[in-house]
Amino acid sequence: MITTRLTRLAILTALACVLRIAFGAFPNVKPITALFFVLILAYGLADAIIVSTLTMIVTGFLMGFSVIILGQIISYVLILSLGAMIFRWLKSIILRTLLIFILTMLYGFLISIFSAQLFGSPFWPFWISGLTFDLAHAVSTALFFPILMTIFKNILKTRC
Template sequence: MNIYKLTLIALLAALAVVGRVTFSFLPSVQPVTALIIICGLILGPFAAVVLAFLTTFLSNMMLGMGIWAIWQVVSWSLIGLLSGLIGKIPGRKPLLVIIIFAVFSGYLYGFLISLTSYQITGKFLPYYLAGLPFDTNHAIGNAVFIIILYPLIAHFFKKYADKRFTIQNTS
């Protein structure tokens, strides 16, 4: 991982932390998942996992740290890995496909976070069902943030993406 890529990850981490803290008044609506998806698509799966760790640790320093932080890292890392694998598929990804994946990621995140309740209380289903409205907020928020942020970030990261995809196509 070179300095340029680390700088891009640090920029996304700062944006994710500020976005998470800024939108903390809205339940489950935050740009973090969308930024991790964008990072995975453009910078690759490892970069998305690094972003997941950084964002979780730094934002939880302000919002509160607890047992759920482990599950946040696991959830966002898995979403980052999946988006990184999607990013490795050759060809241009339609925005609609990315939006559908972002909506799915909102529900996947909620499912994995609900495992925290099982870990502590041994009851999963009541907690998961009670959290579905929040998962829906998260999924819709992801779609909106992808619509707003993906074209913008992809444009600004075009230099890196062009270099990355040029290297991939020649090997």
């Protein structure tokens, strides 16, 4: 069982890394946040956090490593944990997608806190100037989520 789980985590991390790099030309339009939320439903919160953390670290080595990766990891842990708690009460894919949109906007808010500190910028102007990127991230995540849910449902034939 442990070998199966480790293999699954490695494959999903590799998939997330490839998706992040493949969509690198499109600022904040990446399917990985949607993938992390799907992983909560397919395998549980712990696996989603492990994959998101490893994805940030591995792609950090490839795309440029800095302190901001710690902010990304913390922000993902927070939004994924909130999502996992609320998913228990939401069964509709429409409501889940709306929740994911909101949580992805929250991710943008949280990562702006870390980024503003890193760059020595006042928070509110920094956050407001990045709202279009946060919106692109949230919209793309909301669009990718139902697609990935369908793929995982077909592959797993489980509880997604």
